[in-house]
Amino acid sequence: MKKQIKEITLAFTGASGAPYGIRLLECLIAADYHVHLLVSSAARVVLATEHDLKLPANPENAKALLVESLNCNPANLTVSGKDDWFSPVASGSAAPKQMIVCPCSAGSLAAIAHGISDNLIERAADVVMKERGQLLLVVRETPFSTLHLENMHRLSKMGVTIMPAAPGFYHQPKSIDDLVDFMVARILDHLGIEQGLVPRWGYDHRN
Numbered sequence: 001m002k003k004q005i006k007e008i009t010l011a012f013t014g015a016s017g018a019p020y021g022i023r024l025l026e027c028l029i030a031a032d033y034h035v036h037l038l039v040s041s042a043a044r045v046v047l048a049t050e051h052d053l054k055l056p057a058n059p060e061n062a063k064a065l066l067v068e069s070l071n072c073n074p075a076n077l078t079v080s081g082k083d084d085w086f087s088p089v090a091s092g093s094a095a096p097k098q099m100i101v102c103p104c105s106a107g108s109l110a111a112i113a114h115g116i117s118d119n120l121i122e123r124a125a126d127v128v129m130k131e132r133g134q135l136l137l138v139v140r141e142t143p144f145s146t147l148h149l150e151n152m153h154r155l156s157k158m159g160v161t162i163m164p165a166a167p168g169f170y171h172q173p174k175s176i177d178d179l180v181d182f183m184v185a186r187i188l189d190h191l192g193i194e195q196g197l198v199p200r201w202g203y204d205h206r207n
């Protein structure tokens with residue numbers, strides 16, 4: 001019997017929080033997903049600022065760098081450019097049913113909330129919404145303006161999950177990696193993907 005491929009769309013946009021995106025990519029690939037990765041130009045600037053990862057603009061070169069730095073199987077990753085309208089994620093007939101934008105900028109939030117679909121990230125999100133799939137936005141900005149809140153409210157009413165990049169502290173983090181893992185664990189929980197990064201509330205080993 002042919003093995004069912006698990007597919008998911010992951011977009012990095014230009015909000016602070018690049019380490020969340022990279023760790024999530026690593027975990028999705030470790031869970032044997034085929035990840036369709038989309039990276040905005042602002043996200044590349046943020047990555048270079050926050051993660052020392054200078055991702056090339058060319059999708060093939062970006063993929064080569066990620067495969068090397070994450071030491072992962074190239075078959076688990078596709079990187080598409082912002083105008084790659086022939087990508088599977090651009091059409092409801094082929095797009096994965098789950099998509100995460102992590103981190104999600106206020107700009108991408110606004111574009112998605114208003115169906116702009118002017119680049120592949122916005123189009124892919126629009127497709128997941130119209131196909132009634134699962135869309136998760138890990139929004140990062142502070143403070144939120146009324147406009148940001150209205151855009152989040154608008155999307156939430158349509159069934160989109162808004163997860164502010166706001167890690168908790170009840171697992172007593174000792175490092176930045178612990179904080180990153182907290183957010184990534186919550187995202188994986190929402191996607192229904194098994195994770196052992198952080199225990200779920202009530203399932204830890206308290207004395």
Ligand SMILES: Cc1cc2nc3c(=O)[nH]c(=O)nc-3n(C[C@H](O)[C@H](O)[C@H](O)COP(=O)(O)O)c2cc1C
Nearest residue numbers: 013014015016040042043049105106107108140141
């Ligand atoms: C280092 C850096 C950090 C940024 N952090 C944020 C942020 O946390 N939230 C946000 O909404 N925009 C942030 N921005 C601004 C966005 O990158 C900018 O609005 C961009 O146009 C978003 O485009 P995109 O959504 O297509 O990635 C940041 C920019 C840079 C360079």
